[in-house]
Amino acid sequence: MEKTLREIIDYAVWAPSGDNSQPWFFKIKGETIELYIDPDKDNPILNFKLSGTYISAGAVLGTIKIAATHYGLEAEFRLFPNPQDKTFIASINFVKSSAQEDELFRFIKERCTNRKPYKNVSLSSEQKRKLFDSATNISEARLVIVDEAQKVKSIAKACSTTEKIALETPALHRLFFKNLVWSREEEQKKGIGLYIVTLELPPPIRLLFKVLKHWSVAKLLNKIGFSKIAAKGNARTYAKSAALCAIVIKNHTPQEFINAGRLTQRVWLTATALGLSVQPVTGIFFFITRWKKGDVSDFLPKHLPEIQKAYEIVYPAFGLENETIAMHLRLGMTNKPTARSLRVEPKIVV
Template identity: 30%
Template sequence: MNAQHLNSIIEAAIRAPSGDNIQPWTLKTSSYPPFTIDVYNLPDKDQSVYNYQQNASYIAHGALIENIIISAKYFGYSTDIKLFPDKADSNFVAKIKLSEASEEKSLLYDAIFKRCTNRYPFKAYNIPTENIKALSEIGNDIDEIKIHITSDHSFVNELAKILGFNDQLVFENKLLHEFVFKQIRWSNAHAKATLDGMHIDTLGLNFLEKKLFPLIQNWSVVRLLNYAGLSRIIGLKGRYNCRSASALGMITVKTTDKTSLIRCGQAVQRIWLEATRQELAFQPIVGLPLLMFQLNQKHTPNVSINHLEKIRAAERNLINLFNIGSQELLVFGFRIGKARPIATRTYRKPANPL
C-alpha cells in the first residue's frame, strides 16, 4: 500500500470531532499486507460525568471510523471493519482492513477538513425541505440508529426551551464546570502547545463575553454569580442559539451497547459532513442527551436530585416533541443553520502509533 495514502487516510481520520476535542484515540497501522488500521480508545482521556462507560468517546470513534471509510474510498481502498474484535478488550475499538478498489472521489472527503463546530447564533434561513429529508435519511442503512430532524419553527422554539438547559447545567454542577474549563485553551499559543481542547475563539463568544470568560473559570465566582442569575442567563443564551437554528435534530439508538454508539458516531459524522458540504453550520448539543442516556443505562450521573428531575423531564419533553418511538434512546442532539464562519479552528495531536 502506498504509504502516502495511508498517511492521508490517518490525517483525515483524526479530523473527527470529539467531546471538548479530547481526541480519545490512538491508531496502529500496517502498510504491509494485510494493510490495517487498528483503532484504540484511550479511556483516561475523558473521565468526565458525561463519559460514563466511554459513551461520548465511542461516538467520537464512530466519527473517526466514518472519516476512514470516506478517505479510504477517495484514495482507492475498500474497508473491512470489525468493531470490538477482541471481546476481552473494550478499548480495542476497531480493526480496519484496507484492500485496493476503484477510487470514489466523494465531495464528503473535502468536507472532512472544512467541518467544524459553530457555536455562534445562527441567521434566519429556511433549509429546503428536500435537504432536510436528505439529512434525515443519511443513516437509513445503519440499523442501530434513527435520525429525527425538525425545521418547523414552532417545534424549534419549544425544543430550544428544553435544550438551553444543556449549557446552564455546566454552570450549576462543579464537576461539569471543572471538566469543560479544563479543556479551554485561552490563546493560540496555549492551543498550539497542547494540540487538543477548545480554543477560546471557537466558543462563539462576543467581545464582552470573551473578556468576562476568564473570571468564570473559578467555581467560587460562578457559585456567587449564580445568585445573580449567571447560569440562567447562560441557559437563555443556549436557548436563543437553539431558537436561531434552521433545524434541530436528535439521533437515537436502539440499545445501550457500545457498538450502537460507534454507529451513532458514524451517522453524526455523515450528517455533519453533508451539512458542511451544503455550507450549513452545525453544533452538537450532547451533554444533556448523554446524561439521559446514562439514566437509560441504569446509572445515576453525579448531579443533584433537582437536576436529575430536570433531566428526566427534558427527556420526556424531547420524546414527545420529536415523536420518538418507545424502543429508541436519545443520545445525540444538534442544531443546523446558517452562520458566520468560526474565527479559528481546533488543533489535532498526531495519531501516535502505540
C-alpha cells in the same frame, strides 16, 4: 501502503470529538489499520459509559471509509475484533476498488463546529432529502429531523438546561473550565481542548469567563441568577436553527454508539457540503441517559427534576419513546466560524 494508510489517518483525525479530546490512537499492522480509544481522554461525567468516546471513534471510522475512496481503496472493518479488549474498536482492511471517490471526501477538513447564532432560514425539502439519504446505509442508528419552529424552540430551551446545571454543579463546572484553552499558543502546546474563541462568546462574556473559572465566583454570580441568564441566552441561540437532528439508537451498546458516530459524521459532512453550519448540542442528552440508568451521583438532587423535565420535552418532540438519542446536532445558515479547533499529530504505533 504504509504511506497511504498514514495519509488516511491524517484525514481521519479531523473527525469531531467531545471537547476536542481526540480520544483515539492507531496501529498500522501490514496493510491493516487498528483503531483504539483512550478511555481517559473524554469528559468523565458527560462521557457516560464511554458513549461520547464511541461516537468519536465511529466518526473516525466513518472518515476512514470515506478517505479510503480517494486512494482507490475500499475499507472493510470488523468492530471489537478482540472481545477481551474494549479499547480495540476496529480492525480495518483495505481492498482495491474501482468505485469513484466519495463525494464527501473533500469536506473532511472543511467540516467544523460552528457555535454562532444561525439565521432564521428553513431547510429546503431538497436539503432534508440529502441529509436523510446520507443516513440510510448505516444499520443500528437512524436520523430524526425536527424543523417545526415551536418544537425547535421547546427542544432548544430544554437543551439549555445543560448550561444551568453545569454552572451550578462544582464537578461539571471544574471539568468544563479544565477543558477550556485560553490562547492559540496554549492550544498548540496541549493539542487538545476547547479553544475559547471557538465558543463564539460576545467579548464581555469572554472576559467574564476569566473569573468565572473560579468556582467561588460562579457560586456568587449564580446567587444573582447568572446560571439562569446564561441558559436563557443559549436557549435563544439554539432556537435560531433551521433544524435539529437526533441520531437515535435502540439498545445502548458500544457498537450502536459507534454506528451513531459513523452516521453523525456522514450527516455532518453532507450538511457541510450543503453549505449548512452544525453544532452538536449534547449535554442534556448525556445527562438524561445517565439519569435514566439511575447513575445520578454526580448531580445535585435539585437538578434531577430539571433533567426529568427536559427528557419529557425532548423525547416526545422528536417523536421518541423507547429509543436513545445518542447524538444531537443543530443545523443552520451563518457566517464562517471565527476560529477552528486544531488537531494533535495522530499517535500511530507501527
